[in-house]
Amino acid sequence: xxxxxxxxxxxxxxxxxxxxxxxxxxxxxxxxxxxxxxxxxxxxxxxxxxxxxxxxxxxxxxxxxxxxxxxxxxxxxxxxxxxxxxxxxxxxxxxxxxxxxxxxxxxxxxxxxxxxxxxxxxxxxxxxxxxxxxxxxxxxxxxxxxxxxxxxxxxxxxxxxxxxxxxxxxxxxxxxxxx
Numbered sequence: 001x002x003x004x005x006x007x008x009x010x011x012x013x014x015x016x017x018x019x020x021x022x023x024x025x026x027x028x029x030x031x032x033x034x035x036x037x038x039x040x041x042x043x044x045x046x047x048x049x050x051x052x053x054x055x056x057x058x059x060x061x062x063x064x065x066x067x068x069x070x071x072x073x074x075x076x077x078x079x080x081x082x083x084x085x086x087x088x089x090x091x092x093x094x095x096x097x098x099x100x101x102x103x104x105x106x107x108x109x110x111x112x113x114x115x116x117x118x119x120x121x122x123x124x125x126x127x128x129x130x131x132x133x134x135x136x137x138x139x140x141x142x143x144x145x146x147x148x149x150x151x152x153x154x155x156x157x158x159x160x161x162x163x164x165x166x167x168x169x170x171x172x173x174x175x176x177x178x179x
Contacts, residue, residue: 008056009091010034013048016041017090027092053093057100065110075122079115 016029019038029041030049064078087094105112113121 008060008097009086009094011049011052011056013045013052015044015049015092017092049093050096053096054100057097057104060097060101061104061108061110064105065108068110077118077122079118081115 010031012031012033014031015027016031016038017027019029019041020027028044029038030044032040032042064080067078068076087098091097102112
């Protein structure tokens, strides 16, 4: 969904997070491009950004509908989790995008449910091993990404090993003494 080079939040029409007016800290500029200096950013136009949000929300719902149609017979689930900090903080237009997605899903009669409801209504057909991402991670000098926080998932959401058994919870390394 998002990276510096592509994805909805990186659209050039959207509000630039990193450039702020001094004094006051207000943002008046759009992303414009990913190559240019912050000094070359164009002025933000909320009407154009709102149009892009509507188009992108419709595109996202099309992807969900297409994915469900290709899933075959029987019940299927498209799980699309996000870091809530993205919406409204990093991506100013994110809450509007969520609203458009919810309205478009309702209009097209795409069923929606919580993850807990989906676990109760649609039994798992297969287990996948998802690679870790870089969001919420820090780099050690060796270049290996390490989790910043330990997250304990419930029994239904535990990370699975390649053979489908729940893996053991990761042990937190001992903290270094304060210097």
